[in-house]
Amino acid sequence: MRRSVVIGVFFYLWSSVLQGKVWPQEEKREVYVVYMGAAPDDSSKDLLRESHLQLLSSVLTREQQVEKNLIRTYKHGFSGFTARLSKEEALAISKKAGVVSVFVDPIYQLHTTRSWDFLQRTSLETDSNPDDGREDTAASRQTYDTIIGLLDTGIWPESLSFKDDGMTDVPKRWKGVCMEGSNFTSSNCNKKLIGARYYSSDSDSAMPPEQINGISARDTYGHGTHTASTAAGNSVMDASYYGLAAGTAKGGSTSSRIAMYRVCFDDVGCPGSAILSGFDDAIADGVDMISVSLGAPAYYQPDFEKDPIAIGAFHAVAKGVTVVCSAGNDGPSSSSVVNAAPWILTVAATTIDRFFESDVILGDNKAIKGDGINFSSLKKSPVYPLIYGETARSNSSSSDRSASHCDVGTLDSKKIQGKIVLCKHLKNDTSETSKLEELKGSEAVGAILIDDLEKDVANTYISFPATKISSQEAAEILSYINSTKNPVATILPTVTVTKYRPAPSVAYFSSRGPSSQTSSILKPDIAAPGVNILASWIPRSGSSYVPPGQKPSAFNLVSGTSMACPHVAGVAAIVKAWNPSWSPAAIRSAIMTTATQVNNEKAPLTTDSGSTATPYDIGAGEVSPTAALQPGLVYETEPGDYLQFLCNYGYSSSKISLITTIPEGFECPKNSSNEFISDLNYPSIAVSSFSGKESKTVNRIATNVGSEEDVTYIVSVNAPSELDVKVTPNKLHFTKNMKKLCYQVIFSATNSSVKGDVFGSITWSDGVHRVRSPFVVTT
Known part of the structure; x- marks a missing residue:
């Protein structure tokens, strides 16, 4: 990672399988993840550990103790375990019934307050006072107590951002714990920081704290404290970084609760096994959304069934939990975006109107x-x-x-x-x-x-x-x-310079699309502030961190898509508070279709180089906290839609049945193909391998969530000259009994000169709401 991104310099490589021929008695044993798909119902969860032990014992020799080699089990959101295995033992387990995948435990890297005021202004496309009460109005209408879980480096509970003054009792649905450990007790949690867990890289999380190398949920790096306060920190007046960026620091959803799952450690990075444990516990604990500011480097992008984040997120979304992830810091190279599974809300990073001169x-x-x-x-x-x-x-x-x-x-x-x-x-x-x-x-x-x-x-x-x-x-x-x-x-x-123009622009480090896994899903999804973001930090002493004559700062200015991710998680929390019954897909749709495409000069958003930003840079655009609360229409993605996606992606019906529960009699269509992935009911549209000789039709279903039950939306199309884009029908009339309507988008080439990637958008409007979907067509 680049030094300028600050975060994650040493969280870089993952464990690799021992290469070459080695005698079995001399072979190195490594940590493997055994993924076994969906967890059974509650009545049989207690038997899972026993079944995992039996499976493990079936491939171990008598000399190998089963309990000693089993590291941790997963039993809430999904089933599986982590164990120390030889390469041969891992291969043997992979062939056992009920096993989806077996892979070496990867080590992922971190993708690392004026930003919220700036978002409020740009979302309204005005130069109005950022403290005009809009955020307070949003808070006053909240009807649901949201809980944001963060998978990160831990948390510094003493930060003023996590005080619980004036907060109501912890929601009764919360099932989590405040896990004790080194320099961290249950009293460090409160009505704001309601839960904290941590996972050793080589010990089961259920072991007593004194047996887990003296670690705890306490942040020793700063990254997790920063992201948590960005997503849901309280308002802290007179915040600054040694006088720079002075003002009030606040999170996106100040009324939300925080649950921290420490999955990253100074000495080992972010093990995939710990990431899976974080997802598994967060699902069982009762979080509403999970913010993940970490991921694989761009040059290592495992398939979905071997990616801990894709696996954990899939099962979280199936349980109604929204998952927001950073896009990665390997920009500006193309096809560098990570965390690109369609059930993840993937976030790029942009600047704000503040410059440090x-x-x-x-x-x-x-x-x-x-x-x-x-x-x-x-x-x-x-x-x-x-x-x-x-x-x-x-x-x-x-x-x-x-x-x-x-x-x-x-x-x-x-x-x-x-x-x-x-x-x-x-x-x-x-x-x-x-x-x-x-x-x-x-x-x-x-x-x-x-x-x-x-x-x-x-x-x-x-x-x-x-x-x-x-x-x-x-x-x-x-x-x-x-x-x-x-x-x-x-x-x-x-010195701090504010009202800097143009802003926002795409940060140079922000990873770009198209996704190398499937170019028929447009990634990233959305952009948010991720450059020099002021938020809470752990107090550090020493000349490398503190200017002469100063005390350690409780805040820091940090850059990365790590910082952009919790901005969107905070917005998602407010959307959830306003609309408690909405699914993760509806929340994602609301955020994407209401995004902003212009900067504070009323011109199109640009990249760091000054060129006009494309959906590969910013997805649907810059997140708009205000507009996302009332999107008008949303694109729902039903469980069956993701099954169809997996079929088109190349998974067989039998493998899908291991990953998740499928309807009785479900079979992947015989004509399943990558070319049908474009039909996933997503808020954006990506058409890959467009020949130009034949038209391509893409289907979408819009759901009316506005206050008006009888309303008509009319479509407008912004298309490049190389494409003819027709939407049929061009009007959608919703009624009390007809809340969902289908339409088709038909792409045709106007001439034979269509080459590379071409971009545009379709927008539905009822005169009040503008529901915009970007598209990319690739020849």
Whole structure:
């Protein structure tokens, strides 16, 4: 992961199966997940562990103790277990009746308050006062006490964001626990933080705390505290990051309850077995939605039956629990989106209208706008010698290019001592952290990084004066250096700039579509703020974290799709509060079809490079907290629709029957095919492998959820010139007895020049609501 995203630098790789031929008695035993599909009814759940032990014992030798090798079992939302196995034993279990899949326990990575005020304004497409009472109005109409479960690094319960002042009693339907552990007791939970669990990477979660390596649900990294407070933290006045981004920090759904499931650990990352345990317990505990700000890296995207997040989310949604996941931080590369199963609400990251400016002042008093978070103690006047990295090349360095990028070991420390160093920085360079540490160790007084890709994401440099500029701005500095005998400069400490334009724009790191698993489902689904988000953090001491003379901050500015995900979870919680009976599909539809496609300049949303954003970048658009509460129409996805999807995806009826309960007599149609995935009743439309020679028809069913029972919606189409898009019928008349209506979208090529991906949208309107569905057609 990139340093600028801050989160998850060391949560990266997963366990791999031992390669090559090894004698059985010498073979390495690894942790495997055995997935066995849907859990049986309550009456037989107590027998599950026994059946798992019997299955495991059937493949172990007498020397292998069954209890010692069984790590944990899953029995609430789905059935299965985790165990230490050899490769041969894993293969043997995979052939047993009732087993869907067996796979090595993967290690996933983290995808890591003005943002809520900004969303309120952009969702209304006005410049109105963000504190105009709209959020309070939403809260006052809530009729349902939502519970948000988060699978993350744990939580810091002492944070002001999690106080329970004025909250009512915990909902009676809550079945969870406040699990005790190291430096964490049941008293750390309250009416806001109602539950906390944790899972060791190598121990059963049911074991006594003292036997689980001294861990607990307490956050030791900060990520889980940040995401939890973003989704549902209380309003905290006078919040800031050492004076930056000052204001009131608040979560999206301040009245919601929080349940934390710690599935990530500093030493091992986020094991898939722990992720599955988190899902399994969250379903049984009674959460309404699950926020997951982690996932596989883009280069490792397992099939749904071997992906812990896809598995857990499938069974959660089947139980009525909405699952929101981050899209990943492997952008801007195409086909990098993860967590792309159609039952998951997948979130991309965008900027907000806040900029952290740290300017460079040259000797001629010209100011160059920079971006970065530092608390520079340099003089405001430009008195420090300025040098370009290439000029400071050491004699041992053979490359001017490496020196211009200030790669480690390429600069002469004597040439940079006491100077500000100008360095190029590209995506695949030596890490930014390594470069700056070497510059600081060589007694440079500051650094200016030329970085076009990451220029809109402010990295945190604390006390070392550093800032980022674009190539265009760098040309001005180089011109000054080359035309001046003794060039000098200074770097100013960071100031917060608000009402920055244009915003939002897509963050460079945000993973993009199309999904490599199925291009016939458009992913990501939605975009939300994920750049330099202020939220609660764990207090950390030390010069690497705290500016001189300051106390550890209770808040932090962090970037990643990890930060975008809980924004959408917070919106989903409010939608659920307004509409308690709505399914996860209806909530997803409300959020997607009411999204915004314009920025604060009333122009189309753009990417970090300035190009117009496509649905592969932002899905349906930027989430709109206000509009999502009353969408007018929704696209419901029934359980049978997901069965049909699995058939078209390539699963057999027998395998599907292992994964989930199916209606008696259900069989996959003989003509099941990927080309029919487009017919899944999804709020967006994706048509892949469009030949252009024949038309393609896609079916949808809209459900009226508006207050008007007798209402007519009329369609409008925004299509590129290469496509002819017809919607039939072009009017939908809903009545008291007719709340669901079908329509078809017919795509035809207008000429033979259709190539690549083309985008557009269809919008239904009754004069009050606008129900928009983006589409992509791929030739």
